[in-house]
Amino acid sequence: MAATRPSSFCGSSDHTIDRRGFLGTIAAGASAFAADMTALEVLKTPAVAADLKNKGKRVILLWLAGGSSQLETWDPKPGAPTGGPFRSIPTSVPSVRISELMPRMAARMDRTCIIRSLNTKIGDHGGGARLMMQGRRDDPSVRYPDMGAVLAHELGRADSRVPDYVTFYSATEGRGMAPGTPGFLGERYAPMSLTTETVPANLRKLDTIEDIDHQQRAELRDLLSRRFERDRSLSGALGSHNVAYERVRGLMASESLFDIRREPQAVRDRYGPTQFGEQALVARRLIEAGVPFVRVARAWWDSHGQNFETHQEMVPELDHVMAILLDDLAERGLLQDTLVITLAEFGRTPEINPSLGRDHFASAWSATLSGAGVKGGAVYGKTDANGRSVVDGQVGPAELFATIYQALGIDHEKQYMVGSRPVPLTDAGTEPVTAVLA
Amino acid sequence: MRIRGKAIAIVGIMLGASNPASMGGELLPADRPIAEAVDYYVDEAIHREGIQPAPTADDTTMIRRLTLDLAGRIPTNAEAQDFVGSSDSGKIVALVDRLLNSPGYVRHQTAELDELLMAGRRDHLRDYLTRSVSVNRPWDRIFRELMLPDESETLGKMAASYLKPQIKDADRLTADVSSTFFGVNISCAQCHDHPLVEDWKQDHFYGMKAFFERTTLLGKSKDGFLAERGFGTSRFKTTEGVERPARMMFLSGRKATEPEATRDATEEEKKLDKARFEKSQKDKAPPAPPRFSARAKLVELSLSPEDRGFFARAIVNRIWARLFGRGLVMPMDQMHSANPPSHPELLDWLARDTIAHGYDLKRLIRGMVLSHAYARESRWSGKGEPPRPSLFAVAALRPMTLEQLAASLRIATTDPSTLPDDQKSAELDRRIETIVQQGSPIAEALRSAGDGQIGVAEALLFSNGKRMDEDLLSDRDGRLLGRMLKLSSPDEQVTIAVRNIFGREPDPDERTALRKYLGLRTDRPAEACRQVVWALLTSPEFRFNH
Amino acid sequence: MSAPSAEKVKVVKQLARPEIVFAAARRKGTSLLYFGGSDFRVHAVDLGRDRPEARELGAHSSYVTGLAVAGGSLVSGGYDGRLNWWDLSSGSQIRSLEAHAKWIRRIAASPDGRLIASVADDMVCRLWDAETGALRSELRGHEEMTPHHFPSMLYACAFSEDGQHLATGDKVGRVNLWSVEDGCSVARLETPTFYTWDPVQRRHSIGGIRALAFSPDGSRLAIGGIGQIGNIDHLDSKPRIEVFDWRAGRRIGEAQGEGRGMVEHLVFHPRGEWLMGAGGYSDGLLLFCESDGTKALAQAKMPMYVHDMVLNDDLSGAVAVGHHKIAAVNWSA
Known part of the structure; x- marks a missing residue:
């Protein structure tokens, strides 16, 4: 365990065990648990056995950057003045209909639940993106971690040899709006971020150094740093610095995970030749190897002009990629432990503007959850006939995040200590949407 | 909070x-x-x-x-x-x-102020800041010049780089100015939970915003000019949906009381503003400031006793x-x-x-x-x-900023024998500034790998980045490694590396460990020295200001 | 040559509509306008009256996007893939055909009124006997997928004045010219500027050929749409027209309007005085050019985004339909 540990909030020794500590003990050869975690203490320690239930849980977030239209995907209103030209089609779940642009997902509706009643209030890209990645509004006095960092922390292992939080964001649109933010969890939980490249930067050893030397110079560095660490706290940046270097070799070993050429051609063909498809395939490879959280951002949904042309092009791609991803995960026995989320910073206005676009809209839109911990085929919440407002089962960002955490076996009321301040995973009083939980 | x-x-x-x-x-x-x-x-x-x-x-x-x-x-x-x-x-x-x-002070203080004011936005305030820091321009004057840049002269044009890119987003600018110059983040008042926050937010936030709302940009941001209307009030809706006029008000609660600040513009006054702006566009020159300037009022109030x-x-x-x-x-x-x-x-x-x-x-x-x-x-x-x-x-223990790190990496990997002997000479300062300048590609590489955060992206960059390898571990003449390879004894090599990078003598344990590392690689002495330099450069003793 | 100046273009009548109006047709010599749109319906309205009231003829099961008068019938096409025939005198539906597997984007009647052409996102142009509804030929020459693995779209079609040729234009900027008589392809033009795709900046395509028109002598083909788009989320480019000597395969002119916008409809002045594009962005626009497309002459604002337009018989103005509005404009006063 790391150097200094703050006393737990109520001072009881019952709280001195935390999950990571426990897993760290049972994991053979566990290295020192992330030093920056010393600032954080789980206040409400659930029974260890209960907490183990999230072991092996994984998440793939399909981030529809720019804001996809709920009306052209999960909450169609055919025939309404706001409904647009697309029809709805029946799905494998009686009484549930989705847009005709998603025939593949319609056939797999029993694997997916739809929340049609998001009201998240923030309608600008930056604010919306941060809100939907963090599950709450910015607070100037606390740097909140985003979903990826929290899940990397909760689901990953401190001594992981693979990355915990990988994010693909190849588009320029909105990339800077919600960069992966580890917040108070510290840089240990910053994402491995891929933008223009297909393999993370600097993962491959240069030819100018032999492998043995690459390894042993790191050991030499470690030796030098020990001298410096004497009488200094490993909490904070010093700990992060060392942990970062400790993880280098392990991360380098994960390089092959990013190489889809290692997949059989038949598998690659299923995912298709699009960038989104290829990145979803890499996401599956990463999940399979134990990476707890992967975000694949697919941008250009911000259809202020020509909404229907945009969605006619992009929704079938989403339909294809999502359906194949769910199939592939199911065939490999991974779907029961993997939660696939579709989410964006907001949805789009029911009103159709003069350039046949739809604008930003955060008052009544949809997200989906598929796989681990959720009730496939469930539809939660309802919008009015024109899709202008939620009429039943309103869900805010906090409720959505509580639902995601619960689906993964994580107590959404769990608290971290940030300095002397307890910070719950979701704001106090938040209830998950139990109706969609398995 | x-x-x-x-x-x-x-x-x-x-x-x-x-x-x-x-x-x-x-x-x-x-x-x-x-x-x-x-x-x-x-x-x-x-x-x-x-x-x-x-x-x-x-x-x-x-x-x-x-x-x-x-x-x-x-x-x-x-x-x-x-x-x-x-x-x-x-x-x-x-x-x-x-x-x-x-000259290092000017460079560093400029970088620090740039980070404070621009927070990573890559606009061109540096020119203004460099000139200001080099004459130790007082902070209140810098504030005044950033708020009221005179775009008819060179320095004012540079100073306008603060307001211009932000002026279209008055909400953000208001929050930014309040937080940067006054230590008060009023955007946090967007919380709806606290009953008392509501009235604070409404009056103070819109009160501060009112100082900026009259300002606009004539033309496109690069070639355009800042222009301020001399009249007019704006309104805002309270959360209860009631419309209220936004009165220019400083964070202390003190309001601008001038008639031009408090009442709506007459048709005549609107025309005056319009004429001033049109003349500016015709002359391709910055418009004359209005008789009553809201931004000037903000400066006045905020610097008042x-x-x-x-x-x-x-x-x-x-x-x-x-x-x-x-x-x-x-x-x-x-x-x-x-x-x-x-x-x-x-x-x-x-x-x-x-x-x-x-x-x-x-x-x-x-x-x-x-x-x-x-x-x-x-x-x-x-x-x-x-x-x-x-x-x-x-x-x-303070992590170096990205710019401190890039500069220091270059200094640490410079052959010390190439530097002037007189430690207090202007010649040394000049040489050092040249060396630091050459560190800008490294600064760029650090910026793209985690923006100077202490994280795995930086560790990977140092471990496997080509730029780092080719630059910092170069054995060309004039670089530390080049000098080390000319030395015959491993002991001398260890000594010069530790001195150059840590600025101190190696202690006995270090000396033993480093010599041992070199000793195991007598078949590839150049590589061994590179690796020693790498291990020193990546250690926390180098990375932190301690 | 002379084109109306922007100031001369006056809105003389406006009719607010609850739906977005995509298509219009008028029977020559009358003031009776047929229109259809986002409410799935086909309406008729007599614009000659002081207080025109729309009368519904019938409905499709999706957006109505094409209307043409041929002989004694009105033909409508829609996103439901159907072509419906309506009797002009009684207003009742004569027949309804499943014409395409995907959205019908546009229909056109041959100048002699004997043929109806329909283009749809199944990337086929079909020619129908306007009298009997019989399928006369299928013209296939547009790729179903874009080069970037997305479904393509076939937006535009137009007959030449002599009725011998037909042009069709798709999303990626290809124009095919067909011999109407035998359904053979006689020429092909590529206009890549109308199609925006950027694998780095914009992994999503937009644009396409939205309007086509033959010059009165049939030698030139005008093509309308939008230029290369900077921000495709906002249609951030200028309205664009290219004119080809299509037999030579040579572009002879290109003209761009001011501001942002898309050209949705093109019409040549019958005596070659101008070429006009209509369309819009958040507002509507009329763009008059030299009839060889070498120069933009004037651009006027329209009260709404214009999706379709019918020229007055005396060329004094036109009736435009578009975003929640029908507007009659006049430019000869």
Whole structure:
């Protein structure tokens, strides 16, 4: 365990065990648990056995950057003045209909639940993106971690040899709006971020150094740093610095995970030749190897002009990629432990503007959850006939995040200590949407 | 953190720097040196806790810390040796003054202010800041010039780079100005939970915003001019849906009372504004300022004797945080009564002193770094747990900024024999600035790999990045590795590497370990030396200002 | 040559509509306008009246996007893939055909009124006997997928004045010219500027050929749409027209309007005085050019985004339909 540990909030020794500590003990050869975690203490320690239930849980977030239209995907209103030209089609779940642009997902509706009643209030890209990645509004006095960092922390292992939080964001649109933010969890939980490249930067050893030397110079560095660490706290940046270097070799070993050429051609063909498809395939490879959280951002949904042309092009791609991803995960026995989320910073206005676009809209839109911990085929919440407002089962960002955490076996009321301040995973009083939980 | 509406008003009064005694108790006399006041208040708090602070850091540490803080780079080994070897009792003061008058100070202070003001936005304020820092332009004047840039002359054109890119988003600009210059983040008032926050948000936020709402951009941001209407009020909707006029109001609650500020524009007045703007566009020249300027009013109110406490305390707190690792108030944009300073009297004293001496930042920095509090060791070898950081009983370990790191990496990997011998010469300063300039590709690489954050992206960059390998580990003439390879004995190689990178002699254990590493690679001595340099450069002793 | 100046273009009548109106047709010599749109319906309205009131003829099961008068019938096409025939005198539906598997984007009647052409996102142009509804030929020459693996779209079609040729234009900027008589392809033009795709900046395509028109002598073909788009989320480019000597395969002119916008409809002045594009962005626009497309002459604002337009018989103005509005404009006063 790391150097200094703050006393737990109520001072009881019952709280001195935390999950990571426990897993760290049972994991053979566990290295020192992330030093920056010393600032954080789980206040409400659930029974260890209960907490183990999230072991092996994984998440793939399909981030529809720019804001996809709920009306052209999960909450169609055919025939309404706001409904647009697309029809709805029946799905494998009686009484549930989705847009005709998603025939593949319609056939797999029993694997997916739809929340049609998001009201998240923030309608600008930056604010919306941060809100939907963090599950709450910015607070100037606390740097909140985003979903990826929290899940990397909760689901990953401190001594992981693979990355915990990988994010693909190849588009320029909105990339800077919600960069992966580890917040108070510290840089240990910053994402491995891929933008223009297909393999993370600097993962491959240069030819100018032999492998043995690459390894042993790191050991030499470690030796030098020990001298410096004497009488200094490993909490904070010093700990992060060392942990970062400790993880280098392990991360380098994960390089092959990013190489889809290692997949059989038949598998690659299923995912298709699009960038989104290829990145979803890499996401599956990463999940399979134990990476707890992967975000694949697919941008250009911000259809202020020509909404229907945009969605006619992009929704079938989403339909294809999502359906194949769910199939592939199911065939490999991974779907029961993997939660696939579709989410964006907001949805789009029911009103159709003069350039046949739809604008930003955060008052009544949809997200989906598929796989681990959720009730496939469930539809939660309802919008009015024109899709202008939620009429039943309103869900805010906090409720959505509580639902995601619960689906993964994580107590959404769990608290971290940030300095002397307890910070719950979701704001106090938040209830998950139990109706969609398995 | 939620802020109570009433609390803010109280802070406004309390902050009147002309009346600091409102805190209760007299402050130290104003004529004391800054360092003395710092030590008086910091030591007082330490003694109250019954703690023995960490001892004073050794000379090697001090010259490194000071050179990083004042010139944004590590010292060369020769500079360090020269300083350590000197028996002059005034050598610290001499060093501080030399550094404060070096080109490195201008570069570093510019970079720090750029980061504070532009927060990573890559616009072109640097030119303005470089010119300002090089003449030690007072902070209030910088503020005035950023708020009221005169675009008809060169410096004003440069200064306009602050407002221009932000003027279209008045909400963000309002939050940005309040937080940067006054230490108050009013955007946080968007919380809806606290009943008292609502009225604070409405009046203060829109009150501050009203100072900027009359300003617009004529033309496109690069070629266009800032233009301010002389008339007109705006309205905002309260959360209850009631429309209210937005009155120009400073954070203290003081309002602009001029008729031009408070009533709607007449048709005649609208025409005047329009004519002024049209003339500007026709002449391709910045429009004349209006008779009553809202931005000028903001400057006037915020620098007035009654209300300048916000402005003075905010900059004192930021400079303190830069040098001591954390602010006297944390977070730095939450300066309100619900979030008191760790050392209230010290903050008041420093704010008063800063105002009295014309917002001279160089003087403020000089005073702080000459204190004993600044000079403590960053190790805690005392009994028990280290004292809490807000006591400043032990120096904070501070990660170098991206720019400090890039500059230092270049200095550390320069062949020391290529530098001038005279450690106090202008020639040395020039050489060093050239070397630092050459570090900009490294700064770029660091920026793209995690933006200077201490994380795995940076570790991967150093471990496998081609740029790092080819630049820092180059064995060309003039570089450290080139020099090492010309030395015959491993012992000499180890010594020069540790000196150049850590600025000190290797200790026996290190010497043994490094020699052993080289000894196991006698078949590839050049590679072995590269790896030793790599291990030193990537170690925390190099990465941190300690 | 002379084109109306922007100031001369006056809105003389406006009719607010609850739906977005995509298509219009008028029977020559009358003021009776047929229109259809986002409410799935086909309406008729007599614009000659002081207070025109729309009368519903019938409905499709999706957006109505094409209307043409041929002989004694009105033919409508929609996103439901159907072509419906309506009797002009009684207003009742004569027949309804499943014409395409995907959205019908546009229909056109041959100048002699004997043929109806329909283009749809199944990337086929079909020619129908306007009298009997019999399928006369299928013209296939547009790729179903874009080069970037997305479904393509076939937006535009137009007959030449002599009825011998037909042009069709798709999303990626290809124009095919067909011999109407035998359904053979007679020429192909590529106009890549109308199609925006950028694998780095914009992994999503937009644009396409939205309007086509033959010059009165049939030698030139005008093509309308939008230029290369900077921000495709906002249609950030200028309205664009290219004119080809299509037999030579040579572009002879290109003209761009001011501001942002898309050209949705093109019409040549019958005596070659101008070529006009209509369309819009958040507002509507009329763009008059030299009839060889070498120069933009004037651009006027329209009260709404224009999706379709019918020229007055005396060329004094036109009736435009578009975003929640029908507007009659006049430019000869």
